[in-house]
Amino acid sequence: MPNVEETYDIAVVGAGHAGCEAALAAARMGFNTIIFTVSVDSIALMPCNPNVGGSSKGHLVRELDALGGEMGKNIDKTFIQSKMLNTSKGPAVHSLRAQADKRAYSQSMRENLENTPNLHIRQAEVSELIVENHELKGVKTFSGAVYHCRAAVLCTGTYLRARCIFGDCSNPTGPNGLQAAVHLTASLNANGIVTRRFKTGTPARIDGRTIDYSKMTPQPGDRTVTPFSFSTDPASVQKEQVNCYLTYTNEETHRIIRENIGRSPLYSGVIKATGPRYCPSIEDKVMKFPEHNRHQVFIEPEGSYTHEMYIDGMSSSMPEDVQYAMYRTIPGLEHAKIVRNAYAIEYDCISANQLKLSLEFKRISGLFAGGQFNGSSGYEEAAAQGFIAGVNAARKLQKKEPIILDRSQAYIGVLIDDLVTKDNLEPYRMMTSRAEYRLLLRQDNADLRLCAIGHEIGLVSDEHYQMVEEEKKEIREEIYRLSRVKVGANSRISDFLIRHGSRPLGTGESLAGLIRRPELSYEAIAEIDPDRPELSPAVIEQININIKYEGYIRREERQILQFRKMESRRLGSDIDYTKISSLRIEAAQKLNQFKPESVGQASRIAGVSPADISVLLVFLEQRHYPFDRVDQKTEP
Structure with missing residues (x-):
């Protein structure tokens, strides 16, 4: 019997957070899309902590939403607790985080996929890429079925040749005991794609009925919930929330770990793959930070449908008996019953330097990649990459x-x-400290920054785009008005300032000048500003931030102009850097390896010095390489 053959525009391999965003973007852009998964029950699965957002990750989700992605909308429908983090600090690091109902999140995302025109879900393991003359032509499944396509996006997550490990137990499965994808790696390697092994881990799940919450500190959600999606009605997310809880490890916990460290696969040599630096296992925390006599442990629900509780902060690959022993030393977990053991998982992924900035492979035209397959960690990082990869696969077909x-x-x-x-060299995790211009790249202004791009792509509606443009106009006009309206040093103004704990004026001042004072705000000056217009809370928030941080914002805008000048100096993919005289050997080798697209990107490659960049700039001037025009304006 002949094999099945079908034809699609775009194929997406993997239906985790990256795959879902890639497939939805491609289908919504009008392309006939198929998404493959080893199990339809694993669509948008949260095998680790079922939460979305957090420090810097919340920024990614809101940016994704502003561009037309789905994650923010989906968590708004399925969260059971929501909290804005870092509110005691400046707005640059405020980050939204929501605990999801694990099953509801997955079901809701699956419903989105099933009801999206142009999108077909297929449960099958993709085992082979079909490539001709370095151009993707299709994919083949383990059953032998052939799916012809003009572009594909690889979003295999942690499933490629996956192995779950705790103690002496090693199972060739994907997360949560799901089927691993064991055949595709050989095809990747045969097509010149270099793979490597990374590792991540997850804690045990505990039966919540065996936890004594009275010994823990409740961690409630926010009284007023801020939605992730800019299109979500804030009134719709004001609902009763569940509590999370805080407890701590102690010296007894650490003693048990130290005495059994030789039985940990991480330390016995059973696990050879590289794990995430910024999400270490509890045994790593204890061994590498012996000066700490306790570590935070957050007890967080898996969902409203279950008693399972996630033990955040205690990922481990210790043997089962050691897991029981260490959990039961923790206040509130003395009688804990484990539902699912903690485990580590090894998997195949790639070094993303094999990709262009578009997330297309340099070696294979039409093949894109996103998510943990690219060497990152986290649902949010995965979703953001999957979206960009799916969009760019579609745009390639749009020419x-x-x-x-x-x-x-x-x-x-x-x-x-x-x-x-x-x-x-380890799973990459997003952090606010990685962003040079984080005062401008705040989570609260993601729609103002990126909605126009989402509209250009075709994933943001005309109506929403016009609403955001109107908000921008209102912000600009009101900041201008506030800078022009002056108040005098009279008794009425002095009385107002004294009542608000602020210093009286010695001379006239603009309303914007008053708002810059730490103790005052746009809302506070309402009683001395009778002509203020009716504005939304979102617009008022932007006015406060832009006025209070004006000096810092202007400084970052000047830095961005310099940055964009370097980014505008393009580098051709045909340059042989070994032929450029005065360029150091190491720099030439690294530049030939990475083939950067701009001088700015070249400057960020390890092994390329400022002196090498100077040589490159001279080379470009001599060869008259073109450069893009730098737009002198930046968004407020």
């Missing part, structure tokens, strides 16, 4: 230039640039 966000435009730009440009 349009790819969407490439630079480091001055978005956290997504920082994420992809770091992955593609740097030697990431």
Whole structure:
């Protein structure tokens, strides 16, 4: 019997957070799309902590939403607790985080996929790429079925040749005991794609009925919930929330871990893959930070449908008996019953320096990649990459230039640039400290920064785009008005300032000048500003931030102009850097390896010095290489 043969425009391999965003973007852009998964029950699965957002990750989700992605909308429908983090600090690091109902999140995303025109879900393991003359022609499944396509996006997550490990137990499965994808790696290697092994881990799940919450500190959600999606009605997310809880490890916990450290696969040599630096296992925390006599442990629900509780902060690959022993030393977990053991998982992935900034492979035209397959960690990082990869696969078929966000435009730009440009020897995690221009790249203004790009792509409606443009106009006009309206040093103003704990005026001042004072705000000066217009809370928030941080914002805008000048100096893919005299051997080798697309990107490659960049600039001037015009304006 002949094999099945079907034809699609775009194939997406993997239906995790990256695959879902890639497939939805491609289908919504009008392309006939198929998404493959080893199990339809694993669509948008949250095998680790079922939460979305957090420090810097919340920025990614809101940027994704502003561009037309789905994750923000989906978590708004399925969260059971929501909290804005870092509110005691400046707005640059405020980050939204929501605990999801694990099953509801997956079901809701699956429903989105099933009801999206142009999108077909297929449960099958993709085992082979069909490539001719370095151009993708299709994919083949393990059953032998052939799916012809003009572009494909690889979003295999942690499933490629996956192995789950705790103690002496090693199972060739994907996360949560799901089927691993064991055949595709050989095809990748045969097509010149170099793979490597990374590792991540997850804690045990505990039966919540065996937990004594009275010994723990409740961690409630926010009284007023801020939605992730800019299109979500804030009133719709004001609902009763569940509590999370905080407890701590102690010296007894650490003693048990130290005495059994030789039985840990991480330390016995059973696990050879590289794990994430910024999400270490509890045994790593204890062994590498012996000066700490306790570590935080957050007890967080898996969902409203179950008693399972996630033990955040205690990922481990210790043997089963050691897991029981160490959990039961923790206040509130003395009688804990384990539902699912903690485990580590090894999997195949790639170094993303094999990709262009568009997330297309340099060696294979039409083949894109996103998510943990690219060497990153986290649902949010995965979703952002999957979206960009799916969009650019569609734009390639549209014969349009790819969407490439630079480091001055978005956290997504920082994420992809770091992955593609740097030697990431461990799973990459997004952090606010990685973004050079984080005061401008705030989570609260993601729609103002990126909605126009989402509209250009075709994934943001005309109505929403016009609403955002109107908000921009209102912000500009009101800031201008506030800078022009003056108040005098009279008794009424002095009384107002004294009542608000502020110093009286010695001379006239603008309303904007008053708002700059730490103790005052746009809302506070309402009683001395009778002509103020009716504005939304979102617009008022932007007015406060832009006025209070004006000096810092202007400084970052000047830095961005310099950054964009370097990014505008393009480098051709045909340059042989070994032929450029005065360029150091190491720099020439690294530049030939990475083939950067601009001088700016070249400057971020390890092993390329400022002196090498100077040589490159001279070379470009001599060869009259073109450079893009730098737009002198930046968004407020």
